[in-house]
Amino acid sequence: MQQPKTLFKKIWDKHIVVEENGAPAVLYIDLHLIHEITSPQAFAGLHERGLPVRRPDKTIATMDHSTPTTNLSLPIHDSQAKAQLEKLKQNCEAFGIELYEMGSPRNGIVHVIAPESGMIQPGKTVVCGDSHTSTHGALGALAFGIGTSEVEHVLGTQCLLQYKPKTYQVQINGTLEAGISAKDIILALIAKIGTGGGTGHVFEYTGTAINNLSIEERLTICNMSIEAGARAGMIAPDDTTIEYLSGKEFSPKEETWDRAVAYWKELPSDEGAEYDSQVSLEVSDLAPMITYGTNPGMGMKITDLIPDPALASTLEERKASEKALVYMDLRPGQKIINLPIDVAFLGSCANGRISDLRQAAAVMDGRKVADSVKMLVVPGSQEVKRQAESEGLDKVFKEAGADWREPGCSMCIAMNGDHLEPGQYAISTSNRNFEGRQGKGGRTFLASPLTVAASAVSGNITDARTIIN
Amino acid sequence: MPSFKKLTSKIIPLPLDNIDTDQIIPARFLKAIDKESVVEGLFADWRYQSDGKPIPEFVLNQPAYQGANILLTGDNFGCGSSREHAPWALVGWGIHAIISTSFADIFNNNALKNGLLPILVDTKTHQSLFDLAEENPDAMLKINLEDQTVTLPNKNSFEFPIDAFAKKCLLNGMDQFGYIMSFESQIRDFESTQIEAGSII
Numbered sequence: 001m002q003q004p005k006t007l008f009k010k011i012w013d014k015h016i017v018v019e020e021n022g023a024p025a026v027l028y029i030d031l032h033l034i035h036e037i038t039s040p041q042a043f044a045g046l047h048e049r050g051l052p053v054r055r056p057d058k059t060i061a062t063m064d065h066s067t068p069t070t071n072l073s074l075p076i077h078d079s080q081a082k083a084q085l086e087k088l089k090q091n092c093e094a095f096g097i098e099l100y101e102m103g104s105p106r107n108g109i110v111h112v113i114a115p116e117s118g119m120i121q122p123g124k125t126v127v128c129g130d131s132h133t134s135t136h137g138a139l140g141a142l143a144f145g146i147g148t149s150e151v152e153h154v155l156g157t158q159c160l161l162q163y164k165p166k167t168y169q170v171q172i173n174g175t176l177e178a179g180i181s182a183k184d185i186i187l188a189l190i191a192k193i194g195t196g197g198g199t200g201h202v203f204e205y206t207g208t209a210i211n212n213l214s215i216e217e218r219l220t221i222c223n224m225s226i227e228a229g230a231r232a233g234m235i236a237p238d239d240t241t242i243e244y245l246s247g248k249e250f251s252p253k254e255e256t257w258d259r260a261v262a263y264w265k266e267l268p269s270d271e272g273a274e275y276d277s278q279v280s281l282e283v284s285d286l287a288p289m290i291t292y293g294t295n296p297g298m299g300m301k302i303t304d305l306i307p308d309p310a311l312a313s314t315l316e317e318r319k320a321s322e323k324a325l326v327y328m329d330l331r332p333g334q335k336i337i338n339l340p341i342d343v344a345f346l347g348s349c350a351n352g353r354i355s356d357l358r359q360a361a362a363v364m365d366g367r368k369v370a371d372s373v374k375m376l377v378v379p380g381s382q383e384v385k386r387q388a389e390s391e392g393l394d395k396v397f398k399e400a401g402a403d404w405r406e407p408g409c410s411m412c413i414a415m416n417g418d419h420l421e422p423g424q425y426a427i428s429t430s431n432r433n434f435e436g437r438q439g440k441g442g443r444t445f446l447a448s449p450l451t452v453a454a455s456a457v458s459g460n461i462t463d464a465r466t467i468i469n
Numbered sequence: 470m471p472s473f474k475k476l477t478s479k480i481i482p483l484p485l486d487n488i489d490t491d492q493i494i495p496a497r498f499l500k501a502i503d504k505e506s507v508v509e510g511l512f513a514d515w516r517y518q519s520d521g522k523p524i525p526e527f528v529l530n531q532p533a534y535q536g537a538n539i540l541l542t543g544d545n546f547g548c549g550s551s552r553e554h555a556p557w558a559l560v561g562w563g564i565h566a567i568i569s570t571s572f573a574d575i576f577n578n579n580a581l582k583n584g585l586l587p588i589l590v591d592t593k594t595h596q597s598l599f600d601l602a603e604e605n606p607d608a609m610l611k612i613n614l615e616d617q618t619v620t621l622p623n624k625n626s627f628e629f630p631i632d633a634f635a636k637k638c639l640l641n642g643m644d645q646f647g648y649i650m651s652f653e654s655q656i657r658d659f660e661s662t663q664i665e666a667g668s669i670i
Binding site: 014017018022023024026028030037038040041044045049065066078080081083084087129130131133145146147148149150152153156157158159160161163165194195196199200226229231295297314315316317319320323413414415422432434435436437440441 | 484485486487489491492495496497499500501502503504514519543544545548549550551552553571572573574575578579582583592632633634645646648649650652653655656659660663664
């Protein structure tokens with residue numbers, strides 16, 4: 001009998017071109033996503049070698065990190081950003097790569113447009129010069145972020161050198177109470193295992209709570225796998241996956257669809273398949289989660305008190321925690337609820353999808369953003385924006401006093417002019433609260449769309465359950 | 470890629486866990502389209518005040534560490550974004566080896582492609598190196614990649630792990646692109662038997 005295999009191992013084995021002893025495997029890549037920030041030096045390298053892009057048909061480019069979210073018909077003020085966007089356009093033209101340009105109907109954040117258009121399918125290997133490529137594992141693909149040298153490798157050879165990562169089963173069981181979302185699950189996991197807990201591993205999320213999540217919720221979970229140090233996070237394809245992909249632009253059609261579905265059904269991990277590590281998390285008693293520090297592992301229940309760095313197990317950990325609290329201007333033992341905020345950000349590849357906007361809009365309908373708060377709502381893609389506008393969500397946000405913007409990474413990475421001022425506090429649906437991530441000197445609380453919406457209308461950090469019931 | 474064989478240098482201590490790539494190089498420095506100019510952004514928000522003046526206490530600004538090449542730092546170094554600008558900036562400043570108890574995966578991969586050696590140590594060795602750097606800031610470490618050893622001023626030494634392929638690439642300054650290209654015929658076979666034949670849908 002064949003050895004039982006994990007989902008990861010099935011996809012890995014099928015994509016090995018060469019595996020020699022003492023060297024990393026040559027792994028074939030089915031889909032290469034690129035954007036303006038991590039590609040220019042890779043194209044320059046390829047150009048120097050005098051080589052073409054091996055498979056432009058397996059490569060898709062978008063503009064997302066430094067694109068403005070205000071009026072797209074105006075010229076871009078930032079000359080460096082403008083030059084970088086123009087470079088991407090020139091490179092795509094020169095190398096024959098399809099580009100979803102800023103403002104075009106298919107443009108958006110790379111990790112939003114690829115799943116929504118059906119490009120990401122179970123069993124595929126997907127890479128991008130972007131750590132949040134882990135997002136796409138939600139559809140049963142093996143997807144991970146790479147550096148620019150590796151972008152050059154994939155452009156030129158459609159392959160990557162990779163050591164086989166270890167596998168890590170993340171069992172998430174239980175039933176979520178009202179007001180608790182996928183973002184709270186993943187923040188709770190990262191708080192439990194730490195930002196380096198998954199290093200060297202690929203996560204496979206399993207368990208009853210995962211089975212009950214929609215694809216958009218699964219995308220939120222897998223998106224933040226990298227924040228626990230895992231390069232990839234995966235969820236086995238099931239009926240929810242198949243239903244999601246049915247009829248999408250890039251999904252297989254007719255007879256190929258039937259063959260694809262049959263193939264996808266073989267992918268889930270076999271009974272008895274072994275993982276290198278395991279962790280389990282019970283989520284029935286989960287509360288909304290929020291971060292208080294400067295990495296996504298510094299998270300806690302919104303109802304808890306800020307932990308004391310003195311409890312850290314090593315000196316370096318204690319120093320990092322103390323530095324984080326100084327940066328955030330918070331104290332051990334302090335309550336986080338009711339702390340005032342200056343900015344509320346709803347968007348990003350973690351939570352910029354239509355279901356995220358719907359949840360926030362449900363809280364904000366008929367309410368006003370507090371006078372002291374500036375709120376930005378940035379849909380993840382033009383498609384999300386169109387859908388939201390067709391449902392009237394834009395009106396809900398605008399009537400509440402929030403800014404309704406054009407799609408892009410925006411204030412998640414603060415490269416496009418949307419940024420915090422030094423010392424400002426933001427509550428944000430994005431995925432990183434590192435020092436200065438949302439603007440030099442800015443301070444970030446990561447939370448779910450519900451918590452962000454509830455806090456925006458209250459003007460301070462609020463448990464959404466207290467206003468939606 | 471530059472090769473790495475031996476290195477003798479003072480230790481630059483930066484005793485913090487989980488230093489992320491947004492600290493190593495903040496996002497506003499990622500708009501460059503070359504590799505050379507990104508060094509300006511290295512630890513920019515820890516090195517400079519908002520008016521652009523250097524922060525004298527930050528270790529990279531201290532005169533004693535100018536010209537030093539070995540960074541000693543906390544666990545999970547390089548977590549966060551995949552930006553290869555982080556090793557470009559570190560190497561641009563003169564850091565050629567980093568010692569820690571762990572490195573984030575993507576950072577580790579990126580470092581190895583830029584002649585930057587990540588040296589993994591256990592917590593005891595890690596602590597003794599911090600003690601050494603504090604007691605004697607002029608202490609020199611000798612790194613020998615061929616032997617996979619680090620030698621302390623008292624002539625004691627310890628070994629560090631590195632996989633054979635990464636070691637070969639670093640010792641020879643070997644370009645991994647060329648290595649993948651050497652399998653061109655296997656890649657072509659794979660495409661015709663697996664991809665085009667529809668075995669992978």
